[in-house]
Amino acid sequence: MKVLVVEDDKELAERIAAALTQDGMIVETVGEGNEAAFLGCTEDYDAAVLDLGLPGQDGVSVLRHWREHGCRMPVLVLTARNRWSDKLASFDAGADDYLTKPFLQEEVALRLRVLKRRALGHSSPILQAGPLSYDSNADRFTLNGELLTLTAQEKRILAYLMQRKGCVVSRSEISEHVYARDLDPDSNTLDVLIGRIRRKLGVTLIQTERGRGFCLTDGNDAV
Incomplete structure (x- = not known):
C-alpha cells in the first residue's frame, strides 16, 4: 500500500511515516500544499493522509484540487482542528475520513487499510x-x-x-x-x-x- 502523507510539521510527518512503514506501507511525505496538489494528481497512491493547515495551499484546497482533477484515492484528514465547520468543509471537498490530533499511530494505519479496502469494494477485512x-x-x-x-x-x-x-x-x-x-x-x-x-x-x-x-x-x- 503506497501512501502520501501531507504534513508541514516535519517531526510529526516523520513519526507518521515511520509508523506506517513499520506497518508494511510505502510512504512518501510532503510538507507544502502546492506540491501535494501536484503529486496527488501525477503519482499513483493508494491513499493519502492530509493535514489542513499547510503552507502554499491549505488542506481543503488541496483536496478539492485532487477531486476536481479526477484523483479518487481515499483521503484521511488528520488535523488538530475539531470544529464542525472544518469537518464539514473537508467532507464537502471529498474527504473519506477525519481524525483529530492527538491520535494513536495504530489507528491511522487501521483507518487507511479500511479506506483502501472499501475503495476496492471489499466489505470484509x-x-x-x-x-x-x-x-x-x-x-x-x-x-x-x-x-x-x-x-x-x-x-x-x-x-x-x-x-x-x-x-x-x-x-x-x-x-x-x-x-x-x-x-x-x-x-x-x-x-x-x-x-x-x-x-x-x-x-x-x-x-x-x-x-x-x-x-x-x-x-x-x-x-
Whole structure:
C-alpha cells in the first residue's frame, strides 16, 4: 500500500511515516500544499493522509484540487482542528475520513487499510483466494489456516494481488503500488519475488499472463 502523507510539521510527518512503514506501507511525505496538489494528481497512491493547515495551499484546497482533477484515492484528514465547520468543509471537498490530533499511530494505519479496502469494494477485512486468506486489518496471511511467513516485499506484492483478485495486474502497476518513487525495480526482480511467493504458497494461485502481467485466482488453473 503506497501512501502520501501531507504534513508541514516535519517531526510529526516523520513519526507518521515511520509508523506506517513499520506497518508494511510505502510512504512518501510532503510538507507544502502546492506540491501535494501536484503529486496527488501525477503519482499513483493508494491513499493519502492530509493535514489542513499547510503552507502554499491549505488542506481543503488541496483536496478539492485532487477531486476536481479526477484523483479518487481515499483521503484521511488528520488535523488538530475539531470544529464542525472544518469537518464539514473537508467532507464537502471529498474527504473519506477525519481524525483529530492527538491520535494513536495504530489507528491511522487501521483507518487507511479500511479506506483502501472499501475503495476496492471489499466489505470484509478478510480477503480469500482458495486456501489463502488475507486479514487486511492485521496485514497477515494464512494458508490453510496456518500463518504464512513472507518478507516485507513479498507481503506487499501478494496483498496488492489479493486486493485485485481476478484482474490482470501489469508489472509496472505492481511497481507503482509497492515501491517508492525513487526505486525502479526491473521486471526480473519482480519475477524473482513472484517465484518466491509461489513456492511459499505451494499451490497454483498466481497466473502469468504473457505480455500483460499477473493474475491471482482461487486456483485450479494452469500458470
